[in-house]
Amino acid sequence: MSAPLDRADSRVRHDDSLTGALRSFVDRVKSGDLGMLPVAVGLVVISVVFSILNPIFLVPNNLVNLLFDCATVGIISLGIVCVLLVGEIDLSVGSISGFASAMVGVFWVGQGWPVLLAIAAALVMGGAVGWVYAQLFNRLGMPSFVSTLSGLLALLGMQLYILGPTGSINLPYESALVSFGQTLVMPPAVSHGLGLLPGIVMLIAGQRRRLRRGKANLSVPPLGGLVTKAAVLTAALQGAIFYLNLGRGLPWMFGLFVLLVVCLNYGLTRTQWGRSVIAVGGNREAARRAGINVRGIYTSAFVLCGTLSALGGTLAASRLASSSQQAGTGDVNLNAIAAAVIGGTSLFGGRGSAWSALLGIIVIQAISSGLTLLNLSSSLRYMITGAVLAIAVIVDSLARRSRISHGRG
Amino acid sequence: MAQQPILSLRGVSKKFGAVSALTDIELDINPGEVVALVGDNGAGKSTLVKVLAGVHQPTSGVIRYEGREVTMDSPAAAMKLGIATVYQDLALCENLDVVANLFLGHELSPYALDEEAMEARSWTLLQELAARIPSVREPIASLSGGQRQTVAIARSLILNPRIIMLDEPTAALGVAQTAEVLNLIERVRDRGLGVIMISHNMEDVRAVADRIVVLRLGRNNGVFDQTTSHQDLVAAITGATDNAVTRRMEKHQ
Numbered sequence A: 001m002s003a004p005l006d007r008a009d010s011r012v013r014h015d016d017s018l019t020g021a022l023r024s025f026v027d028r029v030k031s032g033d034l035g036m037l038p039v040a041v042g043l044v045v046i047s048v049v050f051s052i053l054n055p056i057f058l059v060p061n062n063l064v065n066l067l068f069d070c071a072t073v074g075i076i077s078l079g080i081v082c083v084l085l086v087g088e089i090d091l092s093v094g095s096i097s098g099f100a101s102a103m104v105g106v107f108w109v110g111q112g113w114p115v116l117l118a119i120a121a122a123l124v125m126g127g128a129v130g131w132v133y134a135q136l137f138n139r140l141g142m143p144s145f146v147s148t149l150s151g152l153l154a155l156l157g158m159q160l161y162i163l164g165p166t167g168s169i170n171l172p173y174e175s176a177l178v179s180f181g182q183t184l185v186m187p188p189a190v191s192h193g194l195g196l197l198p199g200i201v202m203l204i205a206g207q208r209r210r211l212r213r214g215k216a217n218l219s220v221p222p223l224g225g226l227v228t229k230a231a232v233l234t235a236a237l238q239g240a241i242f243y244l245n246l247g248r249g250l251p252w253m254f255g256l257f258v259l260l261v262v263c264l265n266y267g268l269t270r271t272q273w274g275r276s277v278i279a280v281g282g283n284r285e286a287a288r289r290a291g292i293n294v295r296g297i298y299t300s301a302f303v304l305c306g307t308l309s310a311l312g313g314t315l316a317a318s319r320l321a322s323s324s325q326q327a328g329t330g331d332v333n334l335n336a337i338a339a340a341v342i343g344g345t346s347l348f349g350g351r352g353s354a355w356s357a358l359l360g361i362i363v364i365q366a367i368s369s370g371l372t373l374l375n376l377s378s379s380l381r382y383m384i385t386g387a388v389l390a391i392a393v394i395v396d397s398l399a400r401r402s403r404i405s406h407g408r409g
Numbered sequence B: 001m002a003q004q005p006i007l008s009l010r011g012v013s014k015k016f017g018a019v020s021a022l023t024d025i026e027l028d029i030n031p032g033e034v035v036a037l038v039g040d041n042g043a044g045k046s047t048l049v050k051v052l053a054g055v056h057q058p059t060s061g062v063i064r065y066e067g068r069e070v071t072m073d074s075p076a077a078a079m080k081l082g083i084a085t086v087y088q089d090l091a092l093c094e095n096l097d098v099v100a101n102l103f104l105g106h107e108l109s110p111y112a113l114d115e116e117a118m119e120a121r122s123w124t125l126l127q128e129l130a131a132r133i134p135s136v137r138e139p140i141a142s143l144s145g146g147q148r149q150t151v152a153i154a155r156s157l158i159l160n161p162r163i164i165m166l167d168e169p170t171a172a173l174g175v176a177q178t179a180e181v182l183n184l185i186e187r188v189r190d191r192g193l194g195v196i197m198i199s200h201n202m203e204d205v206r207a208v209a210d211r212i213v214v215l216r217l218g219r220n221n222g223v224f225d226q227t228t229s230h231q232d233l234v235a236a237i238t239g240a241t242d243n244a245v246t247r248r249m250e251k252h253q
Helices: A018-030 A037-053 A060-085 A093-110 A115-140 A144-163 A176-182 A188-215 A223-246 A252-270 A272-282 A284-289 A294-320 A332-342 A355-373 A378-405 B045-052 B075-081 B098-102 B115-128 B145-157 B175-190 B202-208 B230-238 B244-252
Strands: A168-170 A322-324 B007-016 B019-029 B033-038 B060-065 B083-086 B163-167 B194-198 B211-216 B219-224
Touching: A037 A332, A037 A355, A060 A093, A060 A176, A060 A223, A060 A252, A060 A272, A060 A294, A060 A332, A060 A355, A093 A115, A093 A144, A093 A168, A093 A294, A093 A322, A093 A332, A115 A144, A115 A176, A115 A294, A176 A252, A176 A294, A188 A223, A188 B115, A252 A272, A252 A294, A252 A355, A272 A284, A272 A294, A284 A294, A294 A322, A294 A332, A332 A355, A332 A378, A355 A378, B007 B045, B019 B033, B019 B045, B019 B219, B033 B045, B033 B175, B033 B202, B045 B083, B045 B163, B045 B194, B075 B083, B083 B145, B098 B115, B098 B145, B115 B145, B145 B163, B145 B175, B175 B194, B175 B202, B202 B230, B211 B230, B219 B230
Parallel strands: B033 B194, B033 B211, B083 B163, B163 B194
Antiparallel strands: A168 A322, B007 B019, B007 B060, B211 B219
């Protein structure tokens, strides 16, 4: 058989071996394609610093609480990833989530609707708000920065309006929704079982890819690397799950978050829609000339962001067992945006992944949890979180500049 | 004539209000032929290309595609007929890799992208064009100007068009890269496609064009071939034997 199609050019170095993979990783980082590196470094630094300051930080139950907290803002951040990828922004995700949480409280507890109907209404509201932003952007050319900023105020007003003078509604403590947000964890057998899945999927998908590449006369990555990766991943996951099970265990709510991340990741990397989203974020005019429905892509991104924000707000209500005037205000907006950026999704569009929401929110919540354990006032927490966000954006901008000068777009 | 032209225009005119951008244009494109469209600024080249690409609709006249009379009311309609256009600014997504750019908008199996088939097809196509692209999994941003032009031309071939239109394909390129793109144009022609090339560079035009169609003030102003002298071409383009270019040349002889 002749050389594989992609190995015919002798000018290109191919990094197939383990050292080769390491070398190409170093090359990528040097040229500004940082990927997950800032998150990994950040998490290690945070863990070391906070566990020195207060050993409780790394206790299993604190980590379980951390995962509960991650899920709500993390799901909002997942929506932010969608709009950032097309090069736009939604500054009103906090207000959407607050309004959604108020809707669930008012309709379910106040009006006596079935809980699922109330949640569905909140999700539809979120999607509708996103649709309106998309229309303002597509038809009137209104920058999303401005339209969502006005949406932030308008939705906050609606939230205060429907909550009425009492300003807060307590959700029934014994309901399924509240226990989902506060106590429901997976039994150890289930969490360990689910922890095996990523490795198995990686093996099957990888092997299928190897066979298909072979059939298409392309170079085939070595089986050993695949097995090693899957084994390392499985061992790490099982270790983490074992540690969490020493405490209360893995929250179902976090499981839902991860499921959404996996779904969005599939959508973004393996479907025509996802390819179009990234193309629109990279070069809108090129996408339009390639026959992509650019307006439709913008609409899908904003609607998805609104819906995910509303879901995040609903889960926040279940986490706090209340719908209040404070829901979705304060640092929710910035945390959601910061998580996406810290995780490696560019503010400039066309670059990022669903995983960035998961990794970024873990960093943000770890900082927040660590600062809470130190009994710092919220004034200091805001300042420190603000500084971390600034650093993340600076890293993003510098990496972007370096990518351009290294010809990696 | 031995073969039927793929595309033929008869009496095509385009008016923008009171301005006649094109008047009674006659043009035939045969398979396996490179036709160069030349003309001064404002001669109507771009308008003609936009009419053929479906961006503008002619005010009057007939466009025949493989003998059938057709109307192209959108760029998509022109693309569907088999007329591909490579614009001057290429319109590639720099953040996507070569494979993703080649198949952008036409990905194989939209709900579970067939990356292997797309990558294999990309390599085959690029090898057929003898293109020198080091890796199809690198983002476009890492490629040189000539390589980007190659990718843009290869992308227009993905849908198996019969005609490909190139707007100033060599304008931004160096000497060696220009030669590579001209070779590429010849290989596209050898695949039996009709090629329409717009250029201001007379050397490039004479190097690859089988016919040179001169437009002047929106009208046909003669059809020439490679043997035509530079002076005659310039005369046809500018509309007079006495013009700034010829005066300059005489002065320097």
